[in-house]
Amino acid sequence: MQLAEEIVxxxxxxxxxxxxxxxxxxxxxxxxxxxxDSIELSRxxxxxxxxxxxxxxxxxxxxxxxxxxxxxxxxxxxxLGARCPMAQMLTVDExxxxxxxxxxxxxxxxxxxxxxxxxxxxxxxxxxNAVKVIESLDAETILFGPDRNLAEYVQQETGxxxxxxxxxxxxxxxxxxxxxxxxxLKAQYPDAIVMVHPECSLDMRNIAxxxxxxxxxxxxxKENNAKTFIVATEEGILHRLRKDNPDKQFxxxxxxxxxxxxxxxxLEKLYLALKEEKHVITVPETIARKARTALEKMFEITG
Numbered sequence: 001m002q003l004a005e006e007i008v009x010x011x012x013x014x015x016x017x018x019x020x021x022x023x024x025x026x027x028x029x030x031x032x033x034x035x036x037d038s039i040e041l042s043r044x045x046x047x048x049x050x051x052x053x054x055x056x057x058x059x060x061x062x063x064x065x066x067x068x069x070x071x072x073x074x075x076x077x078x079x080l081g082a083r084c085p086m087a088q089m090l091t092v093d094e095x096x097x098x099x100x101x102x103x104x105x106x107x108x109x110x111x112x113x114x115x116x117x118x119x120x121x122x123x124x125x126x127x128x129n130a131v132k133v134i135e136s137l138d139a140e141t142i143l144f145g146p147d148r149n150l151a152e153y154v155q156q157e158t159g160x161x162x163x164x165x166x167x168x169x170x171x172x173x174x175x176x177x178x179x180x181x182x183x184x185l186k187a188q189y190p191d192a193i194v195m196v197h198p199e200c201s202l203d204m205r206n207i208a209x210x211x212x213x214x215x216x217x218x219x220x221x222k223e224n225n226a227k228t229f230i231v232a233t234e235e236g237i238l239h240r241l242r243k244d245n246p247d248k249q250f251x252x253x254x255x256x257x258x259x260x261x262x263x264x265x266x267l268e269k270l271y272l273a274l275k276e277e278k279h280v281i282t283v284p285e286t287i288a289r290k291a292r293t294a295l296e297k298m299f300e301i302t303g
Contacts, residue, residue, distance in 0.1 A: 016053035022214040023236035023262040038062040059084040063281040064115040075281045078269040090146035107143045118291035128213035129302045153198040173259045174199035193226040197233035
C-alpha cells in the first residue's frame with residue numbers, strides 16, 4: 001500500500017482531519033481533506049464535529065490558531081521545525097514597548113503571529129480581511145504587526161494611519177519577488193493577469209492587476225476569463241491553481257520563491273505524526289483565552 005493510502009486509512013481509524021495550507025507540497029495537498037489559508041482551515045476544523053484529531057500541515061502559528069479555536073481536539077503539527085520567520089519577529093516585549101508609546105490606540109495583529117502575541121491584540125486579521133477589520137475600527141491610528149508591507153497596503157486602502165510593529169517585519173519569501181522578473185514574463189505573455197500577495201513590496205503591488213490573499217487569488221482565477229496568470233506568492237499555490245483550473249496557465253513570478261518552512265512537511269512526517277500522535281500543539285489557557293477573544297472579534301467583524 002502506498003504511503004498516501006496508509007495515511008487515509010489511519011486517518012479514518014483515528015477520526016482525524018488533515019488540513020494543508022496552500023503552500024504545502026503537492027502530495028500533501030492531495031492527501032488533505034481541506035486545502036486553504038490558515039484561518040479558513042481552522043474554521044473548517046471547527047465544523048468537523050466528528051473529528052478527534054486535527055493534523056495541520058503548515059507552520060507553527062497556524063497549528064496554534066487551530067488549537068485555540070478547537071480546544072477539545074488534539075492538534076498535531078507534522079514537524080516542529082516548521083516555524084514562520086515573520087511570526088517570530090514580533091515578540092511580547094516589542095508589543096508592550098509600542099503599547100507604552102501609544103497607550104490609547106488599538107492593536108491589530110495579523111494571524112501570522114504566535115499565540116503569545118495574539119493575547120495582546122484587540123483583534124486579529126488575515127491578508128484577506130485586513131482592510132475590512134481596519135475599516136471597522138473607530139480609530140484613525142492603529143498599531144499593526146508584524147508585516148510592514150501588509151500594513152502599508154491596508155493604509156493605502158483605508159486612508160488610516162497604521163504604525164507597523166516591529167518597524168520592519170516581513171515575510172522573507174515574499175520579499176524575493178521583483179518587478180523586473182514580472183516585466184520579463186509580461187514581455188512573453190502580454191495578456192497575462194498579474195496576481196500579487198499584499199505581503200509583497202510596493203513595487204510589486206504597483207504592477208499588479210489583482211492584489212489578494214491566497215484564498216482570494218484562488219477565487220479570482222476561477223472567476224476571471226483570462227487564460228494566463230503570473231502569480232506572486234509562494235509557489236505551492238500553483239498546484240492548487242492548476243488543479244482547480246486545468247484549462248488555464250499559471251506562471252510563478254519568481255520560481256525560487258519557496259518557503260523552506262512550509263516545505264518541511266513530507267508524507268513520511270505526516271504519517272508518523274498521525275501514527276504516533278506526536279508534536280501535539282497546546283496553548284496555555286491564560287494565553288489561549290485572550291488570543292481566542294482577538295480571533296473571535298475578527299470573525300464577528302467579517303462574518
